[in-house]
Amino acid sequence: xxxxxxxxxxxxxxxxxxxLLRCNxxxxxxxxxxxxxxxxxxGLQLLLKYTTGxxxxxxxxGFEAEFKKSETSFHLTKPxxxxxxxxxxxxxxxxxxxxxxxxxxxxxxxxxxx
Amino acid sequence: xxxxxQTPSHQVTQMGQEVILRCVPISNHLYFxxxxxxxxxxxxxxxSFYNNEISxxxxxxxxxxxxxRPDGSNFxxxxxxxxxxxxAMYFCASNRQGANTGELFFGEGSRLTVL
Numbered sequence: 001x002x003x004x005x006x007x008x009x010x011x012x013x014x015x016x017x018x019x020l021l022r023c024n025x026x027x028x029x030x031x032x033x034x035x036x037x038x039x040x041x042x043g044l045q046l047l048l049k050y051t052t053g054x055x056x057x058x059x060x061x062g063f064e065a066e067f068k069k070s071e072t073s074f075h076l077t078k079p080x081x082x083x084x085x086x087x088x089x090x091x092x093x094x095x096x097x098x099x100x101x102x103x104x105x106x107x108x109x110x111x112x113x114x
Numbered sequence: 115x116x117x118x119x120q121t122p123s124h125q126v127t128q129m130g131q132e133v134i135l136r137c138v139p140i141s142n143h144l145y146f147x148x149x150x151x152x153x154x155x156x157x158x159x160x161x162s163f164y165n166n167e168i169s170x171x172x173x174x175x176x177x178x179x180x181x182x183r184p185d186g187s188n189f190x191x192x193x194x195x196x197x198x199x200x201x202a203m204y205f206c207a208s209n210r211q212g213a214n215t216g217e218l219f220f221g222e223g224s225r226l227t228v229l
Contacts, residue, residue, distance in 0.1 A: 036220075043118070043205060043220035044157070090157060101147075101170055102218060104157035 002027045002093050004105035012111040019063075019078040021108045023091030026072060033074040034092040034102065035065055044090065050074065061085065086112045116140045120206050120221035127196055128229055135191045135224045137206030146189045147207040147218065148181065150174070157205065163189065196228045 007022040025031060035047040048059025055067040061084075065076045074091060091105040119138045127133050139146050148160040161171040163181055180192045189208075193200055203225050207218040 034217075041222070043222040044207075044218075045220070046217045049217065092157075101159040101162060101172070102149075103159065104149075106156040 002031065002095050002103045004091050004093050004103055006089075006091050006105035006108050008108055009106065010109045010111070012113065013081045015083055015112055015114050016080050019076070019081045019085065019110065021076040021089050021091075021110065023065075023074045023076065023105060024072055025074060025091070025093045027093055027095060029095055030069070032094040033065075033067060034094070035059065035063070035074075035076050036090045036092060036104075038088040038090065038107075040087070047076070047089070081110075081112045083112050083114065086110055118206055118208055118219050118221035120204075120224045122224055123222065124225045124227070126227045126229065129198060130195050133193045133196055133200075133226060135193075135204050135206075135226070137189045137191070137208075137221055138187050139189055139206065139208030140219055141187070143208035143210050143219070145169075145209050145211070146181075146183070148191045149205040149207065149220075150202040151205065151223075152199075152202045160191070160204075193226075196226075198228050201226055201228045 003026045005024045033050040036044040037047050038044050047063050048057045050057045050067045058064045063078045065074050067074050088107050088109050090107045092102040094102050121136045146163040149157050151157045159172050161175045162169045178194045182190050203223045205223045206221045209218050
């Protein structure tokens, strides 16, 4: 069965600092991996996804994530945090072999201080 | 830009009452989903729907839940007899190809409070 673990329910950074949100997955087959962001009072919005090909994936708003099969990780990073990055971030996995459901992690709340 | 819309944004109901949450997916999408998020917990998959039938459902989606696409635009989630533990944010999502190949587009959610 697939699962997603997001380490740290809350991450706080200063504006301009590096953002690192951690995600580890378990899956019986090579998965599709996603990061979604949820701004206050809004729905979930796709930041980026890994399906095949290059393991370093660029997303919107300067975010990127790297698929590391050996570590079963898909950590999200951004070199320089902006106040507008404050939101809830969800890592999700889908079993490319079967089914259509996305399995989400518990989410990480990112706070950015000036 | 097309978007998924959900109504109501917030509903308060008494335990045991029936609730219908409505969603209008993006018009050319073929796959439809309901997820829920209990406060402070993860986003959980409930059900997926394709070609006018359920294609997958989780263990959460028991006999108290049902989904329907009554016309060409709406996709509804019905909870037959609400329980306190049904209080959550319910998200509708849609896409063209299925979640394991394409991006899911989510609505803003419907918050259900059961008293």
